[in-house]
Amino acid sequence: MITPVGRLGGPSYLYRGAIIDATDASGLxxxxxxxxxxxxxxxxxxxxxxxxxxxxxxxxxxxxxxxxSHVGP
Structure with missing residues (x-):
């Protein structure tokens, strides 16, 4: 984990050169x-x-x- 509170309010993870950001789920x-x-x-x-x-x-x-499944037409 890079930080428990990233730019989207949830945790941010560094994985093989990519950043995986999560939103804050509290209340959502x-x-x-x-x-x-x-x-x-x-x-x-x-x-x-x-x-x-x-x-x-x-x-x-x-x-x-x-x-x-994640690539456009």
């Missing part, structure tokens, strides 16, 4: 996760979980491709 009920990775086609997009963000980073770095 649902945390939203954002991938910040300037070399990735899904940079800045929202995901359902921290694990989904990590899978996107792993697939990009290990295979050179984004997951098909």
């Amino acid at each position: 009920g649902t945390v939203k996760w954002f991938l910040m990775f300037d070399r990735h086609p899904c940079d800045g997009e929202m995901f359902a979980s921290q694990e989904e963000c990590a899978r996107m980073v792993d697939n990009w770095l290990d295979r050179g491709q984004a997951l098909a």
